[in-house]
Amino acid sequence: MEVAVKDSRVLGSMLKPETVAILGASSNKNKLGYLQVKALLDGGFQGDIYPINPNADMIEGLRCYHSLADVPKQVDLAVFCVSAANAEECLMDCAKNKVKSIILFASGYSEVGEKGFEKQERLRKIAEDNGIRLLGPNCVGLVNTVNGLVCTFSPGLTELPLKNKREVGFITQSGAFGVLTYIAAAQAGLTFNYFVSVGNEAETGFSDLVEYMIDDPETSVISGYLEGEKNPDRLRRLATKALDVNKPIVIMKSGRSSAGSRAAVSHTGSLAGSDKIYDGFFKQTNIVRAEDYDDIISFSKLFQAKKLPKGRNTVIITSSGGRGINEADRCEAYGLHIHKLQTKTRQKIEQRIPSFASAANPIDLTAAAAVTNPELFIEPLKALVEDKDVDIIMFSEFPMNWDADSPYLQEFIEICSSTDKLVFITTFPLEGMAVPAGTDELEKNGIPVITGDLNPVRALAKLVDYSERYRQTKQEKGNEFPGKKTETNVSKLMRPGATLSESEASEVLESYGIPITKRQLAITETEAVKCAEEIGYPVVLKIDSPDIPHKSDANAIQLNVTGEQAVRTAYREVLENAANYKPDAKVNGVSVQQMLPQGVEVICGVSNDPTFGPVIMFGLGGVFVEVFEDIAFRVAPITKQDAIDMITETKGYQVLRGIRGKPAADIDAIADVLMRVSALASDYKHDINELDINPLIVYEQGIVAADAMLTVKETENLSSVAGGK
Amino acid sequence: MEVAVKDSRVLGSMLKPETVAILGASSNKNKLGYLQVKALLDGGFQGDIYPINPNADMIEGLRCYHSLADVPKQVDLAVFCVSAANAEECLMDCAKNKVKSIILFASGYSEVGEKGFEKQERLRKIAEDNGIRLLGPNCVGLVNTVNGLVCTFSPGLTELPLKNKREVGFITQSGAFGVLTYIAAAQAGLTFNYFVSVGNEAETGFSDLVEYMIDDPETSVISGYLEGEKNPDRLRRLATKALDVNKPIVIMKSGRSSAGSRAAVSHTGSLAGSDKIYDGFFKQTNIVRAEDYDDIISFSKLFQAKKLPKGRNTVIITSSGGRGINEADRCEAYGLHIHKLQTKTRQKIEQRIPSFASAANPIDLTAAAAVTNPELFIEPLKALVEDKDVDIIMFSEFPMNWDADSPYLQEFIEICSSTDKLVFITTFPLEGMAVPAGTDELEKNGIPVITGDLNPVRALAKLVDYSERYRQTKQEKGNEFPGKKTETNVSKLMRPGATLSESEASEVLESYGIPITKRQLAITETEAVKCAEEIGYPVVLKIDSPDIPHKSDANAIQLNVTGEQAVRTAYREVLENAANYKPDAKVNGVSVQQMLPQGVEVICGVSNDPTFGPVIMFGLGGVFVEVFEDIAFRVAPITKQDAIDMITETKGYQVLRGIRGKPAADIDAIADVLMRVSALASDYKHDINELDINPLIVYEQGIVAADAMLTVKETENLSSVAGGK
Known part of the structure; x- marks a missing residue:
């Protein structure tokens, strides 16, 4: 069942080739075969370019070869500027000539139906049999802005100047949306180091590129646009690896609306809300979910600073009182704290700024002072970096004319570099006024500059969440999933298509150490x-x-x-x-x-998602599930931290914490049950169709499953404990 | 207690003067007195300009007068380019010379404390005594882009070309934020007809300008940035008037975070959440609340089309499949319906577009077709305007090169003009690519073009809400608040500082016809x-x-x-x-x-807000209020529609509607109680400190107040029924 996984290092021949052949190169300026040669030349590609055309000798001043066999060096990458009809033949020729990787733009494959799919499968097989990495078909290609490898027919990608390059890779399942995002990012001062359109993913898929970028020393942040991941297990393992080396993954997952969280009501059987499952999956893997292209840009910019705030205490420095209020509103709406400064820090700031400016947070330098004495922007910073309670310093507005040579800018950068606090700049998005002269210098030194239209505060909140989770994961090391049980009595109960009686279901729970009613x-x-x-x-x-x-x-x-x-x-x-x-x-x-005493009634369940496999759900009973659809999802298996997160992210957590003087419920006991249910769901992932523990009654100390319902899949019993995974 | 209200027509002398005098005009190019003259000349002001300076004869080619008395015509507007120290003397001179209105930029008034406030009060008194309208002090001035009246020292306002003028006025309580919004709007293709910075509002305030613009035939949409309205009663009356003539008011109200909706828990006594009250106030007055400057721009653009969708059925036409999915996601997230097209309409569209394009909603013309045959964009539109189930047609992407002379564009506009369906265009916000060539022509013809960074879908959702409310209000005509009662027994119970016993509180409720327990x-x-x-x-x-x-x-x-x-x-x-x-x-x-049978427990209360006076609240009991803070607010008095809105906007409404096969609760009975409570709260607005009916038990038919708590203000009984209002 596992999808074959290739060695990501071989992808280097595609993303960082030294030799590139263009099959179907042409002198006709309207042809793709010409545009591709031109794009590589214009991009300043640093390796060798070999145009291939049986009938031409020179193209744009480059020697043209009549066939692949004539090329004097081994070809790392062949770009197919040929029609779909000739692709298979060309691919076999590549195999014969030991080409390492190819890019195929042509469409007319799986996206047009069964026949196209068969054509695509033949290509995949040839590529795999010969160890060739294949990008596409039906893609707009790839760009490596660092070595000038521009392999694409999209004018959006070829016409932009390659400046403001950052260590951010971008992978997209949609060509058109990807190109637009690339352009928008470049216009916002962020040129991706890689742009990769994966098209139909015949052989090389989204996750393959994620893996490559995790291993790539030139990438610090991995971003992408995803419509659906076929192998979430693999993406999960990769996310763990990325987190381990602190390489944030930022993904925009589209298709939210199709997710019927409406359906996720009252009963685990109807937990079809696959978008909610993606949400849970992203949370547990610490993949940062972007809502739109602007999030991709702002999140990448902020994460690229490589500073993980230690808390939520935020200080705003502005020269516009109104703007300061608005940023503070936004910060609080996103769960950040507008930190009340200690008297000591406040006094230090007061000594350094004019009397009519305000040293309270937001610190308002006033427009007058900011225009006449822009060096004032540095003064509060000096005091703030010395205050251990401050985690984040946000400049709303910044001196526009400080360029890279300005001694003020250099002093500013020096102070920022000396502190582990995150310092960043947001500006009002006005054409020609939004970007301070020193932006490139600031960003290269880990001080992001983000215009207000890109929602910098939302990006900040995401970074803080990521940082918290990152630290938790580091602390959690060794806190593994509970080991599998070999309960032969459980296997025996998993009769295909069965609905277990309450006592049978209880027996299953008891085997996994979940407390049940006497x-x-x-x-x-x-x-x-x-x-x-x-x-x-x-x-x-x-x-x-x-x-x-x-x-x-x-x-x-x-x-x-x-x-x-x-x-x-x-x-x-x-x-x-x-x-x-x-x-x-x-x-x-x-x-x-036993007649159980009153406690807080919660619900815990398992459903089997066609993409993710067993999914654990948790929520409070009654109106919480029925009216508020207040349910947390995670893909099994889960860690203790996942379990705690599931509990605390529900609104019902307020009740569990104890309202109106009632004692708190036993959160640890709930987390323990969730982990045990996760172990059960993982062990019997091919058997369990649906499990519904409802109610699970929680006390000040302890927990009891009062009722349970378990149904087994119709299909043959594919796994047992022995044969699992 | 009522704030004096002036005749809005006199403001015409300020916003549309024929004669403008500049006090303190100067030839010194660094002086405000020079910049102001220059700004009027550059703006192409259509009236007479009279520079005033005792020591100059000519400034920038204009004859300069030595004093106001020398000016040959009556002066409609005098702009003060003088220091605060001279302002009072100049104002008295204006009074002597029958100047109708003045603008005072200078600061150093109420914003700096008590002394400044006194100075300001003296100016106000002089202005009022002499019938002079006064804008400021501490403001950045005003711009009328239609007649070229540029009265400001802000380079942001004077340096922009005056094109893309629309019938949208903008009023701001923050100068800096206002200027930034003005520039951002202009860059997004929306130049306001009026920009007015009201500063300290000594005499002319935010609401005065709203009133002026309601009466102004050249304004269709009124927008503004508000930090706090001193006289919400008046704004409410104006909003009613604006709604009556279908002039939408779009307001960004800042300071959300300071609102402690956290405090609004479990007890009406702590209903301090004034931001939530603003929310309720805006809803009941149908003022459209903007969250940020980008909302102001996109809402204004969309509302200016003057088309009120009849429903939420939305069709998306795109040339990018990915973009189509994303827009559909956004639409559903904002409560719009991605409408499934009837077979008939679908077939009509299929006949008109290529076979590889998709006629399902979102209609995807595909990039290839859109580039080679842009006229395809018109084809689905023809079928959609004929389908009565379609309310809104949204183009995501549009042919970039159709300019005003293009026959395609003219045909497109013609079709849009022939339908009452809203048609609008959203584009991907790329510099130099975001704005179709025909944008100005489209917008002049009621087809808004909004770039994606301005959240066009949020704007659409707001327009649909506004339209629904607009139609409800028209139907509701004559549905007035219940008349006041003259219950002497109630007046007698309103003892200053008293906490009424349950039986006394019940007596009050009973007097207002609210069912109480036997x-x-x-x-x-x-x-x-x-x-x-x-x-x-x-x-x-x-x-x-x-x-x-x-x-x-x-x-x-x-x-x-x-x-x-x-x-x-x-x-x-x-x-x-x-x-x-x-x-x-x-x-x-x-x-x-009587021991009441079980029903659904709701809470209804009144609190007395320092700004708004009596505020009605409603919510479900238990966790709904305690955990979810699921409370609706409206300012008294409320209409039946307000009451229904309050009930349906709470999440608890799901319970009242009947969950799990339970019958629905008597919504009409709740609305009736809310209106009676509103009548009580209005009658005794100077007496009631707080009223808390908890629980109010609702049945399938009928309702009973099971318990009530009422406290009376400490102060003297200021009103009785006779003395009210």
Whole structure:
């Protein structure tokens, strides 16, 4: 079932080739084969360029070869400027000539249906059999702005000057949207080091590029536009690796609206909200989710500074009081703290700025002072870097005319470099006025400059979240998932297509160490009394039948039963009502259970997502799930931190924390159950269709699963504990 | 208490003067007095300009007058380019010479403290006594882009070319932020017809300008930046007037974060969240709230089209599949419907576009087709305007090279003009590529063009909300607030500083026709039994004492009491527990009340906001208020539609609508209570400090206030029914 994974280093032949052949090179200025040669020359490509055309000797001053076989060196990359009809033949020629990688722009493959897919599969097979890395088909190509490798037919990519290059790679599943993002980023002063359009991903896919960039020393931030990841397991492993080396991954995932979080109501069976699952997946892998192209740009800019704020305490320095208020509004809306400065720091600042300026946060230098004495912008910074309570310093407005040679700018950069606090600059997005003269110098020195239209505060909030999670992960090392259990009794219960009875489902939970209600199965009245006395009054009596999953509907449940006589009566009534409700139901007996004291009712479940496999869900019962759809999702397996995050991200956490003087519920116990459910879901990922523990009752200390429902997939039992994964 | 209101027509002398005098005009190119003359000349001001300077004869080719008295015509507007020290003297000179209005840039007034305030008050008095309209002080001035009246010292305003003028006025309480917004709007292709910085609002305030623009035939949309409105009553009346003539008002209100909606928890006493009140105020007045400068621009652009969509059914036409998905995501996130096209419409479109393009919504013409056959953009439009289910047609991408002379553009405009559906265009915000050549022509013809960075979809959602409310208001005509009651018994209870006992508070509610629990006060055991039998079992017994507002804490309440003996026991226990809890409490007796059947518990309250006066709040009880802070606010008095809006905007509405097969609660009954509470709050706005009906129990039919708490202001009883308003 695993998708084949190739060695990412071979991709170097595609992204950093030394020799590039252009198949179908042409002197005709309207042809792709000409434009591609021109693009490499204009880009200043640093390696060898070999135009290939059987009928030409020179193209744009370059010697043209009649065939691949004539090329004097081994070809790292061949760019196909040929029609789809000739692609297969050309690919075989590449194989014969030991070409390492190719780019195929042509369309007419899997995107047009079954026949195209077959054509594409043939190409994939040839490439894989010959160890050739293949980008495309149906892509707009790739650009490496560092070595001038411009392999694309898109004028948007070829016509931009290659300045403001940053260590940010960009991978896109949509060509057109990718090109627009590339241009918008370049206009905002961020030129990606790599732009890669993966097209139909016949052989080289999104994750392959992510892996390459993790290993690439010239990339600090990996960004991308994703419509769907076929192999989330692999992306997850890569994300772990990226986090380990602190290379943030920023992804815009489209298709939010198709996700029916509406459906995720009241019952784990309907947890179809795959976009909510992506959200959970991104959170647990610390992949930073961007909402749009502007997020990709601003997040990348900010993350590229390589400073991880230690907290949320933010100080704003501005020369416009109004703008300061607005930025403060935005910060608080995004969960940052507008930090009240200590008296000492405040006094230091007051000594350095004019009396009519304000040393409170936001620090307002006033427009007058800022215009006449721009050096004032440095003064509060000096005091702030000395204050250990300050985590983030945000300049809203900045002297426009300080260029790279300005001694003020150099002093500013020096102070910023001396501190581990994040310092960044936001400006009002006015054409010709938004970008301070020193922007490139600032950004090269880890001080991002982001115009207000790119939502810098949202980017900041994301960076702070990432930093928190990054530190947690470092602390969490060795906090692995609970080991798998080899419970043969559980495997035995996983009958294809079965709906487990409550007692069977409880047995499964108990095998994984999840506390369940004390219970015994009685098949006679006298036995029921004996059970009740052993468990202790009051008790609950319920029908135990796989054919009656909704016992309340059948009136086959009696609560709060105390005393022998009452147990006898309840026993008879439960059986009678069940028989009336469904005369042909298979009945195992009557389950006698402990009557649980009141606690907070939560829900925990598992659903099986077609893309992600087993997904764990958590939420509070009642209106929280039914009305507010207040549910957290994570893909199994989960860590303890994931479990804690799931609990705390729900609004219902406010109740668990204790409202109106009530004591807090046992959060650790919930996290423990979530991890055990995750272990169960992982062990039986090919078996469990759906698990619903509802309610799971949490106390000040301890937790009990009061009821559970488990259904097994219809298909053959594909895994057992032994055969798992 | 009412702030004096001036005749808005006189403001015409300030905004559309025919004669402008510049006091302190100068030949010194560094002086404000020179820059101001230059700005009027550069702006192409269409009236007469009179520089005033005792020592100059000519300035920039204009005859200079030695004093105001020398000017041959009556001066409509005098611009003060003099220091604050001379302002008072100049103003008196203006009065003597019958100048109609003045602009005062100088600062050093109320913004610097008490002394400055006194200076400002003297200016205000002189202006008012002489009927002079005064803008400022401490403002950056005003610009009328239509007649070239550029009265400002801000280079940001004087240096922009005056093109793309639209019928959108802009009023700002922050000079700097206002200038930045003006520039950003101009760069986005929207030049305001008026820019007015109101500064300290000594005489002419924000609302005065709103009023002027409502009456102004050259203004279609009124926009503004507001930090705080001193007289919300007046703004409300103006908003009603604006709505009546369908002139949308778009306001960015800053200071969201200072609003403690956190505080608005569990108890109406802490409803300090004035930002949430602003939110409610804007909703009930149909003022469109902008979050930032970009909203001001995009909302104004879209509203200026003067088309009110009849519904939320939106169709997207794009040439980029990826972009189409993203716009659809955004539409759904903002509550718009991506409309599934009828087969008939779909077929019509299919006949007109290439086979590889998609006629499903989003309609994807594909990049290839769009580049080679841009006329394709018109084809789906023809079919869509004929489909009555389509309300909104959104072009994401548009042919870039269609200029005003293009027959395609003219055909496109013709089709758009023939339909009442809203058609607009969004583009990807790339420098030099974002704005189609025909933008000005399109916008003049009511087809807005908005770049993606300005959040056009958010603007669309706001327009749809506005349109719905607009139509509701038209239907609602004559649906006035319930008339005032003259309940002398209520006035009598409003003792300054009092906390009313439950029975007193209930009496107040009953006077306003709000259903309350059947109840009788008993002062002996026997009487309690008699009351209980009259009311009907089961009953509730509660202590009635103004000194014990929290009866549960005192254990002085007994629920579900049935039978004579139980009533006797309960009566004694309630009194005993109350005596133990607070031995010196004044006790009126024991209240015997109907034991209400279960229903949905909601909360309704009144608090007295220092700015807005009585504010009505509504929310569901329990976690809805305590955890989710799920509370709706409106300023009293409210209409029936306001009441319905309050109910439906809470998340708790899902519960009231009936969840899990439960019947819906009586929404009309809740709305009725909210309106009655509003009448009470308005009648006694100077008396009621706080009212808290909690719980108010709603049934499938009917509603009952089960408990109420009312406190009266400490101050003298300022109003009675007779003296109100």
